[in-house]
Amino acid sequence: MKEVxxxxxxxxxxxxxxxxxCLFFFEIIDYKSRLLLFFPRxxxxxxxxxxxxxxxxxxxxxxxxxxxxxMLDPTLxxxxxxxxxxxxxxxxxxxHSVEYWMMASLYExxxxxxxTLETVRVMDPEDADLFFVPFFSSLSFNIHGLNMSDPNTxxxxxxxxxxxxLKASSHWQRSGGRDHIIPLHHPNAFRHYRDKVNSSxxxxxxxxxxxxxxxxxxxxxxxxxxxxxxxFNDDEENPYDTRKTLLFxxxxxxxxxxxxxxxxxxxxxxxxxxxxxxxGDASEEGFKTSTEGMRSSKFCLHPAGDTPSSCRLxxxxxSHCIPVIVSDRIELPFENELDYKEFSIFFSVNEALTPxxxxxxxxGIKKHEWMKxxxxxxxxxxxxxxxxxxxxxxxxxxxxxxxxHKLPAIKLSVHRNRRLKIPDWW
Ligand SMILES: *[C@@H]1O[C@H](CO)[C@@H](O)[C@H](O)[C@H]1NC(C)=O
Ligand SMILES: *[C@@H]1O[C@H](CO)[C@@H](O)[C@H](O)[C@H]1NC(C)=O
Ligand SMILES: *[C@@H]1O[C@H](CO)[C@@H](O)[C@H](O)[C@H]1NC(C)=O
Ligand SMILES: *[C@@H]1O[C@H](CO)[C@@H](O)[C@H](O)[C@H]1NC(C)=O
Numbered sequence: 001m002k003e004v005x006x007x008x009x010x011x012x013x014x015x016x017x018x019x020x021x022c023l024f025f026f027e028i029i030d031y032k033s034r035l036l037l038f039f040p041r042x043x044x045x046x047x048x049x050x051x052x053x054x055x056x057x058x059x060x061x062x063x064x065x066x067x068x069x070x071m072l073d074p075t076l077x078x079x080x081x082x083x084x085x086x087x088x089x090x091x092x093x094x095x096h097s098v099e100y101w102m103m104a105s106l107y108e109x110x111x112x113x114x115x116t117l118e119t120v121r122v123m124d125p126e127d128a129d130l131f132f133v134p135f136f137s138s139l140s141f142n143i144h145g146l147n148m149s150d151p152n153t154x155x156x157x158x159x160x161x162x163x164x165x166l167k168a169s170s171h172w173q174r175s176g177g178r179d180h181i182i183p184l185h186h187p188n189a190f191r192h193y194r195d196k197v198n199s200s201x202x203x204x205x206x207x208x209x210x211x212x213x214x215x216x217x218x219x220x221x222x223x224x225x226x227x228x229x230x231x232f233n234d235d236e237e238n239p240y241d242t243r244k245t246l247l248f249x250x251x252x253x254x255x256x257x258x259x260x261x262x263x264x265x266x267x268x269x270x271x272x273x274x275x276x277x278x279x280g281d282a283s284e285e286g287f288k289t290s291t292e293g294m295r296s297s298k299f300c301l302h303p304a305g306d307t308p309s310s311c312r313l314x315x316x317x318x319s320h321c322i323p324v325i326v327s328d329r330i331e332l333p334f335e336n337e338l339d340y341k342e343f344s345i346f347f348s349v350n351e352a353l354t355p356x357x358x359x360x361x362x363x364g365i366k367k368h369e370w371m372k373x374x375x376x377x378x379x380x381x382x383x384x385x386x387x388x389x390x391x392x393x394x395x396x397x398x399x400x401x402x403x404x405h406k407l408p409a410i411k412l413s414v415h416r417n418r419r420l421k422i423p424d425w426w
Pocket of ligand 4: 195198212213
């Protein structure tokens with residue numbers, strides 16, 4: 001009796017197996033596609049690029065040229081073919097030129113080299129992920145707004161006009177400006193009216209003077225355009241030994257607010273034989289001296305300026321001089337991708353002002369440790385180059401990539417905002 005039962009069971013099992021094998025072979029049930037659901041699917045090339053994410057689609061406002069390139073050259077035509085190169089004569093203003101490089105990259109976007117870009121410009125606002133406002137707010141301050149006691153500068157008028165244009169735009173109204181990108185790199189850029197557009201995504205240098213209206217969660221920290229020449233071809237055998245100076249700083253020692261640390265460091269470090277800490281201005285000659293100094297030093301000091309950040313950090317990076325950062329509230333560009341501890345040293349202001357603490361820590365860094373940081377620094381320095389046409393992974397592409405990573409959060413805030421009937425409680 002038991003045996004019969006067992007035999008029956010075996011038969012049934014074999015039959016069921018046979019049944020399923022048949023189904024599979026004759027594709028009566030499409031198991032294959034169902035199984036493949038569990039594996040990553042291959043998408044067509046057009047939607048899959050840059051590590052699985054598609055290019056960010058940007059609509060650029062068509063503004064009168066007085067808001068942007070008109071400040072550089074009133075006659076300069078703006079097309080991808082015309083030379084969009086940064087005007088050589090703009091000197092110090094170059095530091096905050098991110099607004100210019102972002103605009104230029106959108107002209108390049110659809111051209112021959114477009115496929116290496118993180119972004120693509122769309123002409124139909126309906127297709128856009130985000131909206132770019134090409135207002136050169138930093139240049140406007142530097143050219144039209146330097147007289148801070150004048151209540152009626154051209155800079156202020158441009159700011160007022162741009163707010164008017166934005167508020168009247170249906171794209172702005174739809175999102176309350178949450179999907180709009182506004183460069184605001186100079187600490188005084190857009191200073192009169194920036195609180196009117198504070199729902200937008202700002203491109204900033206740091207949050208020193210915009211703490212109340214800018215936020216790390218929504219805004220992008222962009223590098224300064226460096227002022228010294230980049231160090232290419234430094235394939236020396238032994239940079240540790242050829243860089244004779246231990247620590248280098250050259251710049252203005254008298255600064256406001258957090259920058260007061262510079263004076264104290266000056267008093268502490270002066271007279272140390274392998275340390276250079278000198279007063280220097282931002283002239284052509286000054287940049288030449290800094291270039292040489294940074295290229296022949298192991299470490300380059302970066303104390304806070306009037307605000308927590310300054311151009312000097314990026315000068316050190318492109319000179320492949322390990323940055324020593326003494327600025328408690330600094331924010332750094334691209335920190336979701338880069339770990340600055342791999343190629344920089346950080347001291348709190350208190351640590352830096354503790355006699356001999358900083359120098360003995362730096363002297364204690366072994367040659368092979370320094371070499372490892374230097375190699376890392378060299379491999380990252382291309383992320384800090386602004387150029388036209390843009391290149392893969394350069395500064396402007398890194399900025400667009402950051403924006404693309406923020407896109408889901410931006411969409412969330414836009415969609416919520418469209419339905420809320422009371423002020424947002426988050
Ligand atoms: C997708 O990209 C690969 C490699 O870049 C290329 O060989 C292939 O032809 C592309 N396919 C399509 C459909 O464009
Ligand atoms: C594409 O990039 C290459 C290398 O950067 C450059 O020489 C060339 O001029 C670029 N083409 C256009 C149309 O900008
Ligand atoms: C700055 O503006 C004020 C007020 O308009 C004016 O009195 C002053 O002369 C200006 N200063 C300079 C340096 O132009
Ligand atoms: C904009 O600033 C105001 C105060 O100036 C603040 O109440 C508001 O929350 C800010 N909005 C955003 C999106 O940060």
